[in-house]
Amino acid sequence: xxxxxxxxxxxxxxxxxxxxxxxxxxxxxxxxxxxxxxxxxxxxxxxxxxxxxxxxxxxxxxxxxxxxxxxxxxxxxxxxxxxxxxxxxxxxxxxxxxxxxxxxxxxxxxxxxxxxxxxxxxxxxxxxxxxxxxxxxxxxxxxxxxxxxxxxxxxxxxxxxxxxxxxxxxxxxxxxxxxxxxxxxxxxxxxxxxxxxxxxxxxxxxxxxxxxxxxxxxxxxxxxxxxxxxxxx
Amino acid sequence: xxxxxxxxxxxxxxxxxxxxxxxxxxxxxxxxxxxxxxxxxxxxxxxxxxxxxxxxxxxxxxxxxxxxxxxxxxxxxxxxxxxxxxxxxxxxxxxxxxxxxxxxxxxxxxxxxxxxxxxxxxxxxxxxxxxxxxxxxxxxxxxxxxxxxxxxxxxxxxxxxxxxxxxxxxxxxxxxxxxxxxxxxxxxxxxxxxxxxxxxxxxxxxxxxxxxxxxxxxxxxxxxxxxxxxxxxxxxxxxxxxxxxxxxxxxxxxxxxx
Ligand code: FES
Numbered sequence: 001x002x003x004x005x006x007x008x009x010x011x012x013x014x015x016x017x018x019x020x021x022x023x024x025x026x027x028x029x030x031x032x033x034x035x036x037x038x039x040x041x042x043x044x045x046x047x048x049x050x051x052x053x054x055x056x057x058x059x060x061x062x063x064x065x066x067x068x069x070x071x072x073x074x075x076x077x078x079x080x081x082x083x084x085x086x087x088x089x090x091x092x093x094x095x096x097x098x099x100x101x102x103x104x105x106x107x108x109x110x111x112x113x114x115x116x117x118x119x120x121x122x123x124x125x126x127x128x129x130x131x132x133x134x135x136x137x138x139x140x141x142x143x144x145x146x147x148x149x150x151x152x153x154x155x156x157x158x159x160x161x162x163x164x165x166x167x168x169x170x171x172x173x174x175x176x177x178x179x180x181x182x183x184x185x186x187x188x189x190x191x192x193x194x195x196x197x198x199x200x201x202x203x204x205x206x207x208x209x210x211x212x213x214x215x216x217x218x219x220x221x222x223x224x225x226x227x228x229x230x231x232x233x
Numbered sequence: 234x235x236x237x238x239x240x241x242x243x244x245x246x247x248x249x250x251x252x253x254x255x256x257x258x259x260x261x262x263x264x265x266x267x268x269x270x271x272x273x274x275x276x277x278x279x280x281x282x283x284x285x286x287x288x289x290x291x292x293x294x295x296x297x298x299x300x301x302x303x304x305x306x307x308x309x310x311x312x313x314x315x316x317x318x319x320x321x322x323x324x325x326x327x328x329x330x331x332x333x334x335x336x337x338x339x340x341x342x343x344x345x346x347x348x349x350x351x352x353x354x355x356x357x358x359x360x361x362x363x364x365x366x367x368x369x370x371x372x373x374x375x376x377x378x379x380x381x382x383x384x385x386x387x388x389x390x391x392x393x394x395x396x397x398x399x400x401x402x403x404x405x406x407x408x409x410x411x412x413x414x415x416x417x418x419x420x421x422x423x424x425x426x427x428x429x430x431x432x433x434x435x436x437x438x439x440x441x442x443x444x445x446x447x448x449x450x451x452x453x454x455x456x457x458x459x460x461x462x463x464x465x466x467x468x469x470x471x472x473x474x475x476x477x478x479x480x481x482x483x484x485x486x487x488x489x490x491x
Contacts, residue, residue, distance in 0.1 A: 004489075011487075014443060014480075015454075089453055089455070092346065092452030093410070093412040101312030112455065188456070189455075193477055195475065199469075
């Protein structure tokens with residue numbers, strides 16, 4: 001094996017190495033979440049805006065598949081590394097304390113694996129819902145409502161119809177809440193794990209993480225809420 | 234002698250385990266007329282004398298200096314390594330921190346890397362193995378060098394000194410939800426990496442000590458900082474950030490070969 005590969009494997013096998021991978025992929029996925037939200041918010045500018053944006057994305061062609069493959073790689077790395085780390089953590093303390101105390105760990109930091117797995121379940125559901133159109137007629141060529149022109153989806157109507165179902169919106173809002181809990185701890189953790197936070201910047205970073213998480217939560221749920229309450233239809 | 238006003242009657246639930254592989258369980262003991270001026274370990278001594286008088290086996294626990302500097306005492310008291318007070322070791326914890334009538338749960342540090350020897354005594358030699366992987370500097374031996382021949386900037390000396398305060402007790406491991414040793418390793422690495430004498434081996438130290446840590450069966454840091462909250466020497470989790478940085482740089486250099 002070439003030494004370069006050997007040392008890369010060695011890096012991956014170390015605890016901090018895996019954590020750095022989790023941090024970097026987490027940061028990249030946060031970037032995706034921001035872009036995704038900004039695109040979605042176009043729904044408030046009306047059908048033309050969001051449908052035009054969707055068409056532009058679609059017209060990227062092969063580039064879109066490169067982006068999707070990259071995202072998938074980040075997601076897989078993020079999850080595989082964390083699951084390996086969690087298994088080591090569990091093995092490191094098989095016997096629990098009779099009296100379990102928490103001194104200063106935040107709630108969001110203590111449910112990372114559960115918030116993360118819920119997000120994974122949600123992402124699979126979300127893709128099945130909008131991308132693969134399982135259990136709905138979004139891809140049915142006979143449904144004129146879901147097409148702007150042949151081959152071009154009417155994303156606006158898909159979103160309105162999707163979120164008009166209360167339990168779809170409810171699951172979405174719960175998943176977004178857990179996502180933002182995950183981001184709250186994830187944001188400051190990225191800076192700690194990459195060795196970037198300093199005593200002077202730690203507090204502002206924590207605050208920025210909170211604002212980022214809440215901002216993303218409110219931005220995302222504004223869409224189903226405004227549909228549920230009939231502001232958008 | 235303690236008068237009745239300044240003494241406490243307590244109920245202790247103490248973890249008893251006859252050996253590393255024996256099953257353990259809690260035993261309940263009454264600790265009567267404990268002077269509030271007694272240290273926690275002295276309270277344990279009193280209880281042990283009572284157990285011995287009744288023909289039982291005394292509770293085994295580690296201790297040595299009893300003045301907060303050796304790092305031998307341990308114990309998790311009501312879920313807190315070294316008990317409820319910040320910046321204090323078990324040997325320096327006094328019974329005035331408790332109230333008469335209290336029930337106290339006393340457990341050993343729990344971690345795969347710290348196997349239980351007996352009762353409350355655990356084997357912390359995993360820390361020694363980490364130390365051997367980089368907790369040293371290479372110097373010319375012989376006559377003592379001139380003390381000030383290597384200038385050390387004050388901020389570096391302070392940062393190193395604060396890390397060097399680590400007594401290696403293992404409370405950080407005991408408090409961490411993942412039984413991670415990152416605060417200990419971070420302190421030991423920073424102690425040398427902040428000093429000019431430690432710089433030549435800074436990279437190999439970070440790599441070596443982190444790898445030795447991984448091999449001992451400790452968990453991984455999830456940035457919750459329970460460790461710094463229980464550290465009897467109040468070592469800051471900022472040192473963990475510095476270890477992450479040092480390891481990151483050293484590993485990157487190692488991968489590309491510079
Ligand atoms: S016995 Fe030495 S630090 Fe407690």
